Amino acid sequence: MKSKIxxxxxxxxxAQLTPLIQEYFWVSTxxxxxxxxxxxxxxxxxxxxxxxxxxxxPYVDRVYRDSYYKYFATKMTDYPRDCIRLSLFNxxxxxxxxxxxxxxxxxxxxYLGYMVLRPSQPNIVGRSMISPMALQTxxxxxxxxxxxxxxxxxxxxxxxxxxxxxxxxTISCAETSVWAIMEYxxxxxxEYKPALPSHIIEVLKDRFNVRQLPSGGLNMxxxxxxxxxxxxxxxxxxxxxxxxxxxxxxLSCYIESGIPLIVALDxxxxxxxxxxxxxxxxxxxxxxxxxTLPVATEQNTKLARxxxxxxxxxxxxxxxxxxxxxxxxxxxxxxxxxxxxxxTYYADPAWATCRVTHFVAPLYTKVYLDAFEAKNHVKTxxxxxxxxxxxxTSIFLRVFLASSRSYKDYLTQNAKMQPxxxxxxxxxxxxxxxxxxxxxxxxxxKKQQAAGLVILGATEKDQSNYKALVFAGHGDRHYxxxxxxxxxxxxxxxxxxxxxxxxxxxSF
Amino acid sequence: MAIQFxxxxxxxxxxxxxxxxxxxDSEEFFRNKEAINNLVFEIKREYQEKERMSIIxxxxxxxxx
Numbered sequence: 001m002k003s004k005i006x007x008x009x010x011x012x013x014x015a016q017l018t019p020l021i022q023e024y025f026w027v028s029t030x031x032x033x034x035x036x037x038x039x040x041x042x043x044x045x046x047x048x049x050x051x052x053x054x055x056x057x058p059y060v061d062r063v064y065r066d067s068y069y070k071y072f073a074t075k076m077t078d079y080p081r082d083c084i085r086l087s088l089f090n091x092x093x094x095x096x097x098x099x100x101x102x103x104x105x106x107x108x109x110x111y112l113g114y115m116v117l118r119p120s121q122p123n124i125v126g127r128s129m130i131s132p133m134a135l136q137t138x139x140x141x142x143x144x145x146x147x148x149x150x151x152x153x154x155x156x157x158x159x160x161x162x163x164x165x166x167x168x169x170t171i172s173c174a175e176t177s178v179w180a181i182m183e184y185x186x187x188x189x190x191e192y193k194p195a196l197p198s199h200i201i202e203v204l205k206d207r208f209n210v211r212q213l214p215s216g217g218l219n220m221x222x223x224x225x226x227x228x229x230x231x232x233x234x235x236x237x238x239x240x241x242x243x244x245x246x247x248x249x250x251l252s253c254y255i256e257s258g259i260p261l262i263v264a265l266d267x268x269x270x271x272x273x274x275x276x277x278x279x280x281x282x283x284x285x286x287x288x289x290x291x292t293l294p295v296a297t298e299q300n301t302k303l304a305r306x307x308x309x310x311x312x313x314x315x316x317x318x319x320x321x322x323x324x325x326x327x328x329x330x331x332x333x334x335x336x337x338x339x340x341x342x343x344t345y346y347a348d349p350a351w352a353t354c355r356v357t358h359f360v361a362p363l364y365t366k367v368y369l370d371a372f373e374a375k376n377h378v379k380t381x382x383x384x385x386x387x388x389x390x391x392x393t394s395i396f397l398r399v400f401l402a403s404s405r406s407y408k409d410y411l412t413q414n415a416k417m418q419p420x421x422x423x424x425x426x427x428x429x430x431x432x433x434x435x436x437x438x439x440x441x442x443x444x445x446k447k448q449q450a451a452g453l454v455i456l457g458a459t460e461k462d463q464s465n466y467k468a469l470v471f472a473g474h475g476d477r478h479y480x481x482x483x484x485x486x487x488x489x490x491x492x493x494x495x496x497x498x499x500x501x502x503x504x505x506x507s508f
Numbered sequence: 509m510a511i512q513f514x515x516x517x518x519x520x521x522x523x524x525x526x527x528x529x530x531x532x533d534s535e536e537f538f539r540n541k542e543a544i545n546n547l548v549f550e551i552k553r554e555y556q557e558k559e560r561m562s563i564i565x566x567x568x569x570x571x572x573x
Contacts (some may be wrong), residue, residue: 217572
């Protein structure tokens with residue numbers, strides 16, 4: 001077996017790649033060209049014109065090898081074992097840059113990630129981690145992770161959200177979503193490990209009464225169960241149960257919290273599609289979207305009465321009609337779509353009627369307080385604590401989950417917050433995760449500022465007697481639990497305005 | 509020389525001396541707390557029911573496309 005290393009531009013890619021596909025994936029020239037024109041081109045067309053590519057063969061891909069030994073090698077038909085890897089760089093790269101010490105350091109700056117091509121035709125686009133910076137348009141906020149990899153034997157770090165197309169035999173959209181979630185979390189947190197296709201099959205074997213290979217897909221409960229076995233405390237949300245107002249708000253709240261969600265898209269019974277995708281971020285919020293945001297409809301009648309009684313106009317950040325960043329195994333990474341029409345990027349009209357029916361939130365096991373209860377509790381607290389809201393006050397509410405480490409780190413750099421309050425919060429003991437409600441108004445939020453704060457401990461499921469309250473403050477009134485006698489105390493200090501927390505999603 | 513760093517205590521002591529810390533123990537506060545506890549309990553029950561039904565519905569949502 002001959003190894004091949006080719007450096008080329010986007011314009012040269014088809015001519016360089018199709019002979020390799022033909023030779024190494026054991027297909028005819030016609031099929032190799034067809035694979036490029038139907039499967040690869042849709043990825044390449046989104047890349048920036050400056051992107052240059054390094055093609056390498058053979059590449060041993062751990063995910064494909066897992067599927068190969070577990071499944072493809074058990075067939076009579078011969079399947080190749082090796083893959084082709086494309087590494088992306090911003091601008092031209094030459095072989096010398098990979099061999100001269102002084103030039104190697106600059107490669108990392110140019111590196112935009114990789115894409116693996118596997119011999120599972122026609123679905124040959126395998127594992128990829130491509131930076132949003134490789135795309136022609138990347139104006140969005142998204143989650144990314146990093147992975148240590150190599151290109152032409154040089155160690156590099158790729159940044160992006162893990163993506164793979166489904167091979168339809170060992171992994172369908174559902175398994176691919178679980179795989180991508182695990183790749184993401186494993187690269188960011190020590191608590192988690194990557195899950196190969198065979199691991200997913202193994203953890204679910206007792207949940208199936210029928211064979212699992214070839215894959216017939218998973219249901220949403222299987223997805224949640226697999227995530228639980230891989231160390232999460234997942235939660236499932238059904239659109240019919242939470243309704244047309246709360247369901248999209250909860251989804252938005254988790255995305256704002258930096259939690260990647262496995263989202264179910266469905267058009268049955270009128271259609272025949274049930275599909276899993278991952279939502280990992282959202283588009284930038286414009287001033288116009290904030291200006292035109294209507295007053296929030298409160299679903300809980302008691303909370304609605306409290307809002308009316310206090311003569312407050314409440315605006316909910318989760319009501320903004322954002323575009324969501326989607327990782328879809330039928331399409332290249334980072335598709336933008338909306339909650340109401342989640343399959344806008346599909347050319348096939350059969351997909352047009354798909355709607356979001358469920359989502360699974362892979363939460364840290366000790367986040368006992370979910371978004372529904374947390375949001376309602378934030379509202380309850382700021383409406384019932386003795387904050388001095390003048391009648392007619394407008395409040396723009398933004399609620400999100402954050403790690404207390406990240407939140408405190410942000411506070412240390414938030415010079416605008418009143419110093420006493422900032423130091424007080426910084427030295428307040430908190431659980432690993434907290435729910436934060438920032439109180440702002442339309443003018444302040446456009447300047448990325450807030451004027452009030454409610455912090456809840458995410459590990460406290462029992463919200464009675466202010467148990468979940470860590471801190472609440474607005475204007476000149478602030479509340480905290482006294483650590484000695486567990487009673488609520490009020491501090492009188494003027495808070496002023498401060499910069500909002502924005503570390504959950506990365507902007508590109 | 510070692511430096512002890514506890515701004516929170518310093519702030520609380522200072523605010524206490526200035527009379528800017530108040531323990532919430534009025535009758536009105538306890539009535540309010542009881543109302544909040546009732547609302548919290550109601551929301552918790554609502555969530556438990558919606559969560560239970562979501563899990564049941566999720567088992568029928570097969571994803572293959």
